[in-house]
Amino acid sequence: MQLHNQRVLLTGASSGIGKELAHELATSGSKLLLVGRRVTDLAKLSQQIAASGGTARIVAADITTSDGRALIINEAMRCFGGIDVLINNAGVSDFTTFSQADPALIERIFKTNVTAPILLTRAVVPQMIEQGQGRIVNMGSIFGSIGFAYFAAYSSSKFALRGFSEALRRELAGTGVDVTYVAPRAVKTAINSTAVYRMAEAVKMKMDNPDVVAKWILRCIEKDKKDAYYGLAEIFFVKLNGLLPRIVDKGLGKQNKAMRHYAEPVN
Numbered sequence: 001m002q003l004h005n006q007r008v009l010l011t012g013a014s015s016g017i018g019k020e021l022a023h024e025l026a027t028s029g030s031k032l033l034l035v036g037r038r039v040t041d042l043a044k045l046s047q048q049i050a051a052s053g054g055t056a057r058i059v060a061a062d063i064t065t066s067d068g069r070a071l072i073i074n075e076a077m078r079c080f081g082g083i084d085v086l087i088n089n090a091g092v093s094d095f096t097t098f099s100q101a102d103p104a105l106i107e108r109i110f111k112t113n114v115t116a117p118i119l120l121t122r123a124v125v126p127q128m129i130e131q132g133q134g135r136i137v138n139m140g141s142i143f144g145s146i147g148f149a150y151f152a153a154y155s156s157s158k159f160a161l162r163g164f165s166e167a168l169r170r171e172l173a174g175t176g177v178d179v180t181y182v183a184p185r186a187v188k189t190a191i192n193s194t195a196v197y198r199m200a201e202a203v204k205m206k207m208d209n210p211d212v213v214a215k216w217i218l219r220c221i222e223k224d225k226k227d228a229y230y231g232l233a234e235i236f237f238v239k240l241n242g243l244l245p246r247i248v249d250k251g252l253g254k255q256n257k258a259m260r261h262y263a264e265p266v267n
Contacts, residue, residue, distance in 0.1 A: 001135060001224055004029035007080040009072070011063055011120070012090030014041035016189030017139070020214035021089065026054030028218065033076050033083075034058045035090070063090055063120060064111040073123045083124045085221070087137040088117035088161075093154040095196045100265050106153045113157035118164055125168075125177060132176040137221060138165045140183040142229060145238040146248065149256045150263035158183075169226065182220050183238075184213045184230045199262035203255050206231065 008025055012018040014036030022034055026049040036042050039060035049056040059075045061068035076083050092112040094105050121136050128134025143151055144158025162181055169179035186192070186200060186207040200207055213230065220228040229235045241248045 001085075001222055003085070003218075003222065005031065006084040007031045007033070007076070007082060008085040008087065009033045009035065009076055009083050009120075009124070010087045010089060011035045011072075011116075012139075013058075014038045014045065016191060017184070017187060017210045017213050017217070018089045019045055020211045021087070021217055022049065022056065023052075024214050024218045026052065026056060028222075030055075030085070031080055032056040033072075033079060035061060035063065035072055037062060063116040064108070066119075069116070069120055069123060072120070076124075082127050082131065084128075084133065085135045085137065086121060086124050087139070088120060089137075089139045090116070091139060091191060093151070093191045095150055095154075095193055095199070095263055096265060097150060097260070097263050098152040101153060109153045109157050110160075113154070114160045114164070117161060121168070125172070128177045129172075129175050134177040135180060135221065136165075136168065136177070137180045137182065137217075138162075139217075140165070140181050142183050142185045142231070142234045142238065144183055145229070146241045149252070150259055165227075178224065178226075180221060180225050181227045182217050182225070182230075183228065184208065184216075185234045187213050195262045199259050202262065203258050206233075 008030045010018060010022055010032060013022050013034035022032060022045055025032055034042050034045060034056055037060060042058040042060060046056045046058050057079045059072055061071045063069060090112055092109045094109060117138060138161050140162050141158040143155040144162045147155045165179050165181035186205055187210055188207050189210055216230060229238055
C-alpha cells in the first residue's frame with residue numbers, strides 16, 4: 001500500500017509507538033488525523049510534523065465513549081472528507097496477580113483495547129467499502145497469541161482483537177478493504193509500570209524501542225501484511241503455543257515464578 005496522500009486516522013498518537021508512527025507516516029506523505037487525550041502533547045507533535053513539511057490535524061477525545069468516537073469521525077470527515085487507513089493503536093495494560101486486579105482497570109482495558117477499536121472500525125468501514133479501498137490496522141501483541149501470567153486482562157484483550165481482525169478480514173474479502181494485525185513484543189513505552197521494567201530485567205525479557213517498532217509497522221502496512229509478529233523467537237513460540245500449548249506451559253513455569261515477585265502488590 002502506498003501511503004502518500006492517504007488519509008490516516010491514528011489513535012494513541014500522543015506518546016510511545018503512536019508518536020513515533022505519526023512521524024513515520026508523515027515522512028511517507030500521509031495526511032494525518034492524530035487522536036489522543038492529551039491535547040498539549042498532540043499539539044506539540046502536530047507542530048513537529050508541520051515543521052518537517054507534513055500534514056497533521058489533531059483531535060483530543062476519549063475513544064472509549066460514543067461522544068468521543070463521534071467527534072473523531074466528524075473531524076475526519078471535516079478535515080479530509082473520509083478515511084483511507086484507520087490505525088487502532090491506543091492501548092492500556094496492567095501487570096498484577098489477577099486476584100488483586102482492579103475491576104475498574106479491567107473494564108478500562110477492554111473498553112480501550114477491544115470495544116473502542118471495534119466501534120471505530122464499525123464507523124469507518126461503510127465509507128471505505130463505498131470508496132472501494134481502505135485498510136484497518138489493529139495493534140496487537142505477542143501477548144495476544146501467548147497468554148502471559150500476570151497480564152491476564154491485557155493478554156485476553158489482545159486475543160480478542162486478534163480474533164476480531166481475523167473475522168473482519170474474511171468478511172471484507174473482495175471489497176477492497178483489508179485488515180492488518182501487527183503484534184510487537186514488549187516495547188519500552190509509558191504503558192509499562194516500573195514493576196514491569198524491573199520484572200523484564202530480572203527474567204531477561206526483550207523490550208524494543210518504540211521508534212524501531214514504528215518503522216516495522218510502517219513496512220507491514222506498505223507490504224499489505226495480513227498478520228505480522230515481531231521477533232524470531234517470538235514467532236516460533238507463537239506457532240508452538242498454537243500447536244502444543246502445554247509444552248509452553250512447562251517452558252514458562254520458571255519464568256512465571258520469577259515474575260510473581262514483581263507482580264504481587266506491595267502492602
